[in-house]
Amino acid sequence: MSVEIEVGFENATKMPRVTEELLLEEKPKGLANPKVKRLLMGGGAVVLATIAGLFVYYHNRETTDDAQVDGHITPLASKVYGRVAQVLLDDNQAVKTGQVLVKIDARDYQAAVDQAKASLALAESEARSAGVDVPRTRENVASGSSSADAQFLGAQADLARAQVTYEQAQTADLAWAQANVEKSRANAELAKADLARYLPLMQKGEISKQQYDAAKANADATASALKADQERLAQAERNVDVAKAQLGAAKARVEQARAGVASAHADIKQVSMRAADAQAKLAKVEQARAALQAAELNLSYTEITAPIDGVATHKQVEPGQIVQAGQGLLVVVPLENVWVTANFKETQLRNMKAGQKAEVKVDTYGKTFSGRVDSIAAATGSLLSLLPPENATGNYVKVVQRIPVKIVLDPIPSRQAVLRPGMNVDATVITN
Secondary structure (H helix, E strand, O other): OEEEEOOOOOOOOOOOOEEEEOOOOOOOOHHHOHHHHHHHHHHHHHHHHHHHHHHHHHOOEEEEEEEEEEEOOEEEEOOOOEEEEEEOOOOOEEEOOOOEEEEEOOHHHHHHHHHHHHHHHHHHHHHHHHHHHHHHHHHHHHHHHHHHHHHHHHHHHHHHHHHHHHHHHHHHHHHHHHHHHHHHHHHHHHHHHHHHHHHHHHHHOOOOHHHHHHHHHHHHHHHHHHHHHHHHHHHHHHHHHHHHHHHHHHHHHHHHHHHHHHHHHHHHHHHHHHHHHHHHHHHHHHHHHHHHHHHHHHHHOOEEEOOOOEEEEOOOOOOOOEEOOOOEEEEEEOOOOEEEEEEEEHHHOOOOOOOOEEEEEEOOOOEEEEEEEEEEOOOOOOOOOOOOOOOOOOOOOOOOOEEEEEEEEOOOOOOOOOOOOOOEEEEEEEOO
């Protein structure tokens, strides 16, 4: 660089022009400037450190914003038909386990319980009567059977005696009477013949009248004896008829006694019938008891209670309303037992497993809460949907699927936050 210096304006004409070239040192520019180098090197180090930190922070973290809070939503419905008598809660009210929420008019069901109790009492009475009747019938049948057997044995004995009597009357007694008749007839004929011979002799005076009278008396006596023997023969014949009739009667009594024995043995079946009837009555008792339990159960259904602690919401019941069995009335949600369902892409599950730490940022509060992975679903969300996709040949498009992951949160104080099912959250799982 050349610099021309002029000394004095007045001496300008006198002094010669002196020209000096001063070499001025210029500052370096760009990367040649040490300060710039230092700044660039420092900035590069910061950027590298930041990138390294972000890599270390994010390389083992999987995040998704497709996540929401889930919980056990318990719908309550009526189990019986009836008119709503009372509704003992307001919508979104906290309830405790066993707390009565809705009452249905119970008069019809109470009447059914009373009727079932009366039926049970009647069935028990009939069962007791049948139980007493069985041993009594058994004793009566045993007594009747013994009596019938005894009567049969007696009838058989009478038959044997009648048989002996008939055989004796038909043989010995009748033969003896017939023999006596023949003997008496012979004596009578002999005496009559003697009398006929004595009569001429008496008339001729060859014998005395006394001898003739003796012969006549003998003839009369033998005739009387013959008549008596004939009557005894007739009596013996009548005795044979009587013995025969008695034998027939004895046989009839034997048959009657045999029929009695058969009837008595048949009556033994009555014991089985009575026992079966008693069992049927006991079965009716159990049936009546079951009907009573069912009636009492239906009566208990007229009071709808909270099955768990939580908040009753979505109330759809009012006093005076007629409800049907199975009709939904309200929903109970336990806010202290919630979790997060995070739908991660299938490509994010490579290193994810149960037990890993997780972080959940809730949109409502803008806060992050800690937890852990509880489980990973066995199928993708689309496959478990109401209408799973059916890819036909020619229209298949590969789409990254999402799989639900259940994240259980660490206890959160209610004063800090209350998570409600359905809230949107961002879920992050630390997969190291």
